[in-house]
Amino acid sequence: MEPRAGYAQVVVEIADRKVDRPFHYHIPSQLQEAVKPGVRVLVPFGHRQLEGYVIGLVDQAEVTGVKPILAVLEEEPLIQPELLQLARWMAVYYMCPLVTVLQSFFPRGRKNPAREQWCSLRPSVTVEELRAVRKRAPKQGTILDILAKVGSLPVGQVLKLAEADRRSLKALVEKGLVFLHEQEAAVALEEELLEEPPRLTPEQSRVMAEIQGKLVPPQYEVFLLHGVTGSGKTEIYLQSLARTMEAGYQGIVLFPEISLTTHLVERFYRRFGRRVAVLHSGLSVAERLATLD
Known part of the structure; x- marks a missing residue:
């Protein structure tokens, strides 16, 4: 078994340049499993307790007289490694305390997501077992067929x-063909009628051909689209985002003014x-x- 780190570097929730650095805290043995990069903790700080x-x-602290972490406030890290790396970069680039960036990612008041019961087909179930259940109990057979096609689903949705x-x-479950487990509750989605993308004009197609080679796999490149209002620039953004998302990635669209969001966001909602x-x-x-939820 690999030895575990004995100390954690913690950024306390004080947005002040004077304390804009990590402080070392001892990890008590009972919290060894729970303390991970990205989790929020409760720590002593002077005469106070801070998150x-x-x-x-x-493995080693840079100072002596290190105090212990008092509690871990989340079961799993809120901040994944790539977000933590982004936060460090933003703090340097925008010259603000690191904790301010982390707080902007996850505002106070965020609750742990609700959990619900899901069901899954036992991986080793055989075709013969499925056939036998369908013959003797059609309703049970229907449940097995659904799980065989879709995989895991919330219990309520399967029923x-x-x-x-x-x-x-x-x-x-008693026959050992299906097992139950808990996971984060799925967001109930109603059927959406999304807008179909229009056929691109020859000029738009030429621009897309130049851009799409940098989208998947993603590569850093800067493109400047120049055109009068109504020339079809936004459609290039929409279709570039669509191709990026189809490949399993995400995209960010920046607007210069909050006042512009209402009209433009509506177009993105209709498409995505x-x-x-x-x-x-x-x-x-x-x-x-x-x-965030």
Whole structure:
């Protein structure tokens, strides 16, 4: 078993340049598993107790008389390694405290996501077992067919699709054909009628041909689109984003003014639906939390 780091580097939630650096805290044995880069912790700071973010783990502290971490506030890290790297860069580039950047990623008041019960087909289930269940219990067979095609699904959704009740699912669990597990609750989505992209003009096609080679795999490149209002520049943005997302990546669109978001965001909603998230300084904390969730 690999030895675990004994100390954590913590940025406390004080947006002041005087304390804009990581402080070392001892990791108690009971918190060894829970303390990871990206989690929020409660630590002693002077005569106070403050919340902070773990940004690294080390074997040795740079100072003596190190105090212990009091508690871990999340089961899993809120901030993944790539976000932590981005936060460090933003703090240097925009000359602001690192904790200010981290707080902007995850505003105070964010709650752990709700969890719900899901069901999955046992990986080793055989065709013969499926055939036997279908013959003896059609409702149970329908549940198995759904899980075989889709994979894991929330219990409620499976029962609704199969038009079955919990007794059928319980029987499958008792037979060892299906197992239940908990995971983050899925967001209920209604069917969306998204706008189909229009056919590009010859000029737009020429521009897309030049851009798309840098989209997948992603490569750094700067393109300047010059055209009068209504010449089709926004459609280039939309189709570039679509191709990026189809390849499993994400995209960010920056607007120069908050006042421009209403009209432009509506166009993105019509094309991408609920995959669009809007963030700007005019949002309330509740609106930011809803976007992050």
